[in-house]
Amino acid sequence: MNSNEWFFHSECTEVHVASAGHAIQNCQGSTSAKRRNFHSWVRGSINDVLIPIESYHLFDPFGHRIKHRTRSDYERIPAIVELCIQAGVDLPGYPSRRRTNPIRMLGKKIIDRGGFLEEPKSSHPRDSSVLLDYDTHDALLRFPPPEPSALHRVAQETMDAYETVSTGVKKLMDKYSVKACGYCPEVHVGPWGHDAKLCGEFKHQWRDGKHGWQDAIVDEVFPPNYVWHVRDPRGPPLRSALRRFYGKAPAVVEVCMQAGAQVPEKYKPMMRLDIVLPDSEEAHLVA
Numbered sequence: 001m002n003s004n005e006w007f008f009h010s011e012c013t014e015v016h017v018a019s020a021g022h023a024i025q026n027c028q029g030s031t032s033a034k035r036r037n038f039h040s041w042v043r044g045s046i047n048d049v050l051i052p053i054e055s056y057h058l059f060d061p062f063g064h065r066i067k068h069r070t071r072s073d074y075e076r077i078p079a080i081v082e083l084c085i086q087a088g089v090d091l092p093g094y095p096s097r098r099r100t101n102p103i104r105m106l107g108k109k110i111i112d113r114g115g116f117l118e119e120p121k122s123s124h125p126r127d128s129s130v131l132l133d134y135d136t137h138d139a140l141l142r143f144p145p146p147e148p149s150a151l152h153r154v155a156q157e158t159m160d161a162y163e164t165v166s167t168g169v170k171k172l173m174d175k176y177s178v179k180a181c182g183y184c185p186e187v188h189v190g191p192w193g194h195d196a197k198l199c200g201e202f203k204h205q206w207r208d209g210k211h212g213w214q215d216a217i218v219d220e221v222f223p224p225n226y227v228w229h230v231r232d233p234r235g236p237p238l239r240s241a242l243r244r245f246y247g248k249a250p251a252v253v254e255v256c257m258q259a260g261a262q263v264p265e266k267y268k269p270m271m272r273l274d275i276v277l278p279d280s281e282e283a284h285l286v287a
């Protein structure tokens, strides 16, 4: 998307899609008081637009629970890829136990999982290049930026793909269990969490570093990462005084719209496309 730029602020989670950062004073970063809550912008990367969420790949999500000491036996892959594997996608080198008999459960207790099966050892080392196609950060380096003439088409294809993925993840999560830590961004695809003691968030000492697992919501697995909607990416920066007139959109939707894609109806109300912005003469009156 060479006609767009995105910016993020390393001290907080704010991301902005425009030719310059915005001037809304809502920074909560640790040194924000010094800047009167203005953000201090640097150039962002694809990871600020599509936040990478990874989880452990499991041969059998109903098998042995991952322990802290066994965690390095498991590879971290994008959580959505893991969800698709468990739902039936065969990815070379990432085998998944396919059951012919259903697991029998009584409440939360497993009565019959069909025994424990060891993961088949492949004769050659796992080829992680099969995951390259799903690595958004490296994809940006592998593919040249689109020609200006192709920009609209790429933007629309990206917007459509985003809708396909977000509705697909929602459907899969209705059927396959995904857990998320209530304290940090860790996600686990499977019927229960894992025991790797890597949680560094709020009061983790009390939990011995264990994550606090609960059922995940779609936004934790595929974060929308809301940003301000910018009507004129080359215009004056958004300002605090007009904040209540601005809308928001998922970062990908905002990037694609600025590059010429049609926005699905469902995002239009939150983007506040119909709200009339006061011009600069009137702006001080509403402040």
Ligand SMILES: [Zn+2]
Binding pocket: 009, 011, 012, 013, 014, 026, 027, 028, 029, 038, 039, 040
């Ligand atoms: Zn900030």
Ligand SMILES: [Zn+2]
Binding pocket: 181, 182, 183, 184, 185, 186, 198, 199, 200, 201, 210, 211, 212
């Ligand atoms: Zn955690």
